[in-house]
Amino acid sequence: EKHGGLTAAAMVESALQEIAYFNEVNFGAIKISVKASNVPLMVEAYRMLADTVNYPLHLGVTEAGPPPAGLVKATAGIATLLMEGIGDTIRYSLTADPVEEARAGRQLLEALGLRERKNVDLIACPSCGRAEIDVIDVANRAMKAFEDKKLPLQIAVMGCVVNGPGEAREADLGIAAGNKRGHLFVKGRNVAVVPEDEMVDALVEWAEFIHEHGTDAAIARADTARAEREAARDRSQALDEKGDDANNASAKIVEIRKTVGND
Ligand code: SF4
Incomplete structure (x- = not known):
């Protein structure tokens, strides 16, 4: 009543009252939580x-609900505070298997660089008119294949060999599709070519090798000259087939200009 409803000030005042009870009995080994299901309220x-x-x-966003909306809400609140240096422990309260909650927490801490990476950081391009595979399907299969493997590597799944290796050159390992084949690259260097249906298996095999021996050893064991030649061939074939405007950007720009009345 004093605060006119549930406000951040009311929550803090309530927490201070609870702290006072512990102070009365000289008990200081406490940790405070002011969770709320409203993200801006809990952040404040x-x-x-x-x-x-x-x-x-x-930290936590209480009763965040089922994923994906619950995951987004919890991550929005917890990550905002962690990036400000606020918070010592976290809890994802999802309407989901508790294993999912623990996994989400671990992934968030790894993504923010607050925990040493123990699992694969799978990155994938959003796909576009250049994509030569179903990127969502391959990325999901790769995610599943790496799920239980403790490999602290960044691995990229890219839809085309035209831009994929360059866009993901910082990844430890990646694969880009072209001409029904998968072009594997390590730190942006082409290292091997595999049939499209072996892309995920090849990623796993190279990831395990890199984890054990390092990226330099992976590049050293490869026939990079041949891999680069094959990639160049598929890249130029893709450019021949789709041109350098595979996303039809020029026509879209004309349409947008017409819509906003600039043409
Ligand atoms: S250009 Fe290639 S790598 Fe980039 S988003 Fe499109 S398909 Fe993916």
Whole structure:
């Protein structure tokens, strides 16, 4: 009532009252949580609390709901605070298998660089008119294949050999599709070519090799000259077939200009 409803100030005042009870009995081994299911509210409450007390804070968006919306809500709140240096422990409260909650928490900490990476960081292009495979399908199959493997590597699944290896040159390992084949690359260097239906298996085999021996050894064992030649061939075939405007961008620009009345 005093605060006119559930506000960040009311939540912090309530937390301070609870802290006072512990102070009365000289018990200081406590951790404070002011979770809420409303993301802006919980972010504001934790910020106020962090400005007020020095106790460790336990972060969470309570009753976030089922994924994917629940995952987005929880990540929005928890990640915002962690990036500001607020928070000591976290909890994803999803309407899902608790294993999913723990996995999401671990992935968030790895993504923010707050935990040493133990699992694959799978990146994939969004796909476009140049894509020569179903990127979503291959990325999902790769995700499944790496799910239980403890490989702290960044691995890329890219839809075309025209731009894929360049766009993902920082990845430890990647694969890009072209002419019904998968072009494997390590740190942007082409290392091998495999049939399209062996792309995921090849990724797993190379990832395990890199994990054990490193990227330099992976490049050293490859016939890079041949792999680069094959990639160049498929790249130029793709450019011949689709031209350099595979996404039909020029026509779209004309349409947009017409729509906004600039033409
Ligand atoms: S250009 Fe190639 S790598 Fe980039 S988004 Fe399109 S398909 Fe993916």
